[in-house]
Amino acid sequence: MSDAVAPKKSWRPTRRQFLLGLGVGGVGALALGLPAMRLGLARAFDKGLTPSSDSLDPTVWFEVLPDDRVRLHLPKVEMGQGIHTALAQIAAEELEVPWERMEAVHATTTHGPVDNRGTSGSMTVVGLYQPLREAAATLREMLRAEAARQLGVPASALVAAGGTLSVKDQPGKKLRYGEVVAKHTGTWEVPEQPPALKPAKDFQVIGKPVPRLDLEAKLTGQGVYGYDQRLPGMLYGATARPPRLGSTLRAAREGKARQQPGVVEVVMGNDFASVAAESREQAHAALAHLELEWTGGESLQQADVDARTTVKDGEGVIVQDEGDVPEHLGRGKQLTAEYRTPLAAHAHLEPQAALVEVKPERVRVWMSTQSPGSIRKQVAKALERDEESVELMPTHLGGGFGRRLDAQAAIEAARLSRATGRPVHVGWTRAEEFRHGFFRPPTHHVLKASLEESGRVLAFEHQQASGDVLFSLIPEAAGVVLGADPGSWRGATIRYTLPHRRVRAQRVRLPVPTATWRGLGLLANTFALEGFMDELAHAAGEDPLAFRLKHLGDDELSRRFRRALEAAAKHAGWGTPAPEGRARGIACSVDAKTVVAQVAEVSVQDGRPRVHRVTCAVDCGLVINPDGATAQVEGGIMMALSSTLSERITLKDGRVEAENFYDYPLLTMKDAPDIDTLLVGDGDQPLGMGEPPMGPVAAAVANALFTLTGKRLRTLPLKL
Structure with missing residues (x-):
């Protein structure tokens, strides 16, 4: 960036926002949100991205950590399709960061961009390619401007390469990105317009078969899926399913379900009956002791579906x-x-699963989902809570294929957690997934x-x-x-x-x-x-x-x-x-x-x-x-x-x-x-x-x- 294109707009994070960055990145980390309207991110937000309530202006996309790693918070979920790796490549290209220093994580609904339309339609890389390049290039120029101030040289004298800003004619005079952030005090300057982007002929990361960022976690079993999620004191939930398609619950009584081993609570509503217990097996076993009356539903045969x-x-x-x-x-x-x-059927390896913890001040949801923003809305509605009080943390997904747009497991867990005051995990069985999904x-x-x-x-x-x-x-x-x-x-x-x-x-x-x-x-x-x-x-x-x-x-x-x-x-x-x-x-x-x-x-x-x-x-x-x-x-x-x-x-x-x-x-x-x-x-x-x-x-x-x-x-x- 030349000296003539001086940064003009600034922002200073509040203490809460700075601590939000500390909580993820550690002392000295830069949690950077980039102004959407000027950087082309508006196009992404028009497609369903909205800023989270506690993020910077308007949302946290990047963190530059003191050890020179760059962490990218992504609103679209990784479910095996490799988009986090591809998006990180796009960012690394403009940031001039070595690939081994890039990280990509799922944004939560309170930290990072919130995606209200879900990850689907093969549109993630298409929709974020240009906005993410502009955001990354702007971050690079912000770091350049700050490094120039710290080194006492014009910004035009600095060259960005390998996550380092060095003076053109004095290669020993340089600062790593992490050093720039660690030494920074005061206000970060944001350019009014996005910088010029790198021409395709100069690409060094885009177009290369770099290894996937999530490969090690998945190969070693470190990756946590929705079905794996655990919290201390957690209960397990199960919900009664209709005997045939189209049946609805007409009446429900506890029967002897509450007296069954491990049962903590029985929760019933107009259209559901659920059990929370100390183990998944106990919760499902107790369902057989509920007294339920079902009505409706067709005795449908395959020939009927074909004829219709x-x-x-x-x-x-x-x-x-x-x-x-x-x-x-x-x-x-x-x-x-x-x-x-x-x-x-979708027949993915991981059935529907969600862990929900309902507390008076906030609700936390961990779930394998393609649509964090939509799931948050539906959980908030089911609990009659403000949407802002619900935080959803996407986990690894054991297959998506459109099935992970469904909020049912999270809603079932939320109802039981509200009733028990304890975290509740709902994981559908394989039979439930095949017979009661869509x-x-x-x-x-x-x-x-x-x-x-x-x-x-x-x-x-x-x-x-x-x-x-x-x-x-x-x-x-x-x-x-x-x-x-x-x-x-x-x-x-x-x-x-x-x-x-x-x-x-x-x-x-x-x-x-x-x-x-x-x-x-x-x-x-x-x-x-x-x-x-x-x-x-x-x-x-x-x-x-x-x-x-x-x-x-x-x-x-x-x-x-x-x-x-x-x-x-x-x-x-x-x-x-x-x-x-x-x-x-x-x-x-x-x-x-x-x-x-x-x-x-x-x-x-x-x-x-x-x-x-x-x-x-x-x-x-x-x-x-x-x-x-x-x-x-x-x-x-x-x-x-x-x-x-x-x-x-x-x-x-x-x-x-x-x-x-x-x-x-x-x-x-x-x-x-x-x-x-x-x-x-x-x-x-x-x-x-x-x-x-x-x-x-x-x-x-x-x-x-x-x-x-x-x-x-x-x-x-x-x-x-």
């Missing part, structure tokens, strides 16, 4: 409409197909198209019906206005350059709780669209890759699709004979602006599909961490393959049949294919990465199986 999840021709909301589809669907060669996907909704797709004699698609229509996804999380009135759930038609629009194309989405109301699942509707819609595109290619007598390429235009998105398709195909050996007994299939999709193309190589073993290799070309823009991006591809493909080949929730007599992993089979290590990841993107901005790799998998596998067996499989999971 059916497209009604011409109904629903039009979400894409170009040209004149009704006029042209009847021309040329006409094709129609139907695709289905089932209910599915699921990925089932879908039904009707696809129609007409082909010209030249083999080009003239008109294409996609009608889909789905249970709720995002509508489960918003007021009913909003759902009525929107008509169809945007989450259900994620990935449903037709991206090929066609003269006539239309997509219609229909809402299906089900007596089964459905909501968010990784990628929302992406997997189901891509399975249908790319499966049908393959059918059209074969009907036209053309190679599936060539058919896709000829239906791409000259726009930027088409260019990116072409590059990804060609890269995946070339690497996979498309156009050359597959190994004996195997075949290849191809599919592509775009999600969170990231383009993905995949080639699956499959065989049939013992009458079942076996996937040997998946080649995945990804255009995700600027790659922050190649190793992290590759890991997201591999994890997404494995989860999507598991859903493609084996996962399905079924109902019988109003109950979910699965209660554990033994009757909800997941893909295992022995089933895992070789995965080749090609990062083919460019650009100066990162794009979404957590969910896009989920899209093409099912279609690519189904398309390969058709080439191999001649059977077109249109229902998940794929069964021959």
Whole structure:
């Protein structure tokens, strides 16, 4: 920063705010909050970030510690997707801090930025890339200005490198960042405008496969998850669950529950009955001694769900409409197909869990959650407390996938803690997680198209019906206005350059709780669209890759699709004979602006599909961490393959049949294919990465199986 760009605005932390920094960073630590409106952080706050009540102006993002470590407080939660590492890389790049000195921790709802929208949608790195760079660069310049004052030189004479500020012509005259902070007295000066950012050609940390910050904690068992959280004197809670879906509690009496071993309290309300005991086993055992009367609920069978999840021709909301589809669907060669996907569980390793301590002056919550701000609001509402009196500390998450947006475990623990005056831990059992959580909704797709004699698609229509996804999380009135759930038609629009194309989405109301699942509707819609595109290619007598390429235009998105398709195909050996007994299939999709193309190589073993290799070309823009991006591809493909080949929730007599992993089979290590990841993107901005790799998998596998067996499989999971 030149001397001409002098810092103009200052802030001085109050004693409470300074002690807040001391409590985390130790004596001499700088807890730094950066003004959102000037540094571009406003863009992040507009997306759901709000400052916490006890933080600096407006919120604590960084701490510079006396030992030169820089601790970054992040509002978005780390659940295995590597975002804390990526965000720390972004900050380290502008701060000029060695990677080994960077730390990243979850912000709590009283220390750091509060995230009211949750970590989802593959938007964390995308949304925070620019604001975080600006914040880090501003901190660097604040340290430069203070070091210049301490050394008695112009700020322009100092060079920042390796966490040290040194005089250009006198390298021995220098101060480490920690020294600058330790020697600082008075007021920190904040620039009115963010400094110029480092050009991409000078990046030394961004774009490098640095090791994950949370790796050691997870490998050594030091990481604490919500299910692991403990406090002295803590109790365990359990809540009665309805006998079948849709049942509600009509009447509840304690019965002999309070007399059972270890029971401390029984708490009942209009719609719940819970027990707190000295052990988890005692709490669950006591539930059997409550006298409960349930009413309502359907004796629902799986066939009922399938029948309700059916497209009604011409109904629903039009979400894409170009040209004149009704006029042209009847021309040329006409094709129609139907695709289905089932209910599915999240099946993460850690069930729902929360520890809550309710005291007169404040409430503390420890929880594995994707949405700290939202959970805090819901706990405060359940306890009829001011939101500011509730502090939520996010823990490690044993899987998220959209399931961790739910506050139920925290609410159950909060009620019991209020009643007992002691901390209460609620950890759902595996059976509770499978039978009483929410699921990925089932879908039904009707696809129609007409082909010209030249083999080009003239008109294409996609009608889909789905249970709720995002509508489960918003007021009913909003759902009525929107008509169809945007989450259900994620990935449903037709991206090929066609003269006539239309997509219609229909809402299906089900007596089964459905909501968010990784990628929302992406997997189901891509399975249908790319499966049908393959059918059209074969009907036209053309190679599936060539058919896709000829239906791409000259726009930027088409260019990116072409590059990804060609890269995946070339690497996979498309156009050359597959190994004996195997075949290849191809599919592509775009999600969170990231383009993905995949080639699956499959065989049939013992009458079942076996996937040997998946080649995945990804255009995700600027790659922050190649190793992290590759890991997201591999994890997404494995989860999507598991859903493609084996996962399905079924109902019988109003109950979910699965209660554990033994009757909800997941893909295992022995089933895992070789995965080749090609990062083919460019650009100066990162794009979404957590969910896009989920899209093409099912279609690519189904398309390969058709080439191999001649059977077109249109229902998940794929069964021959």
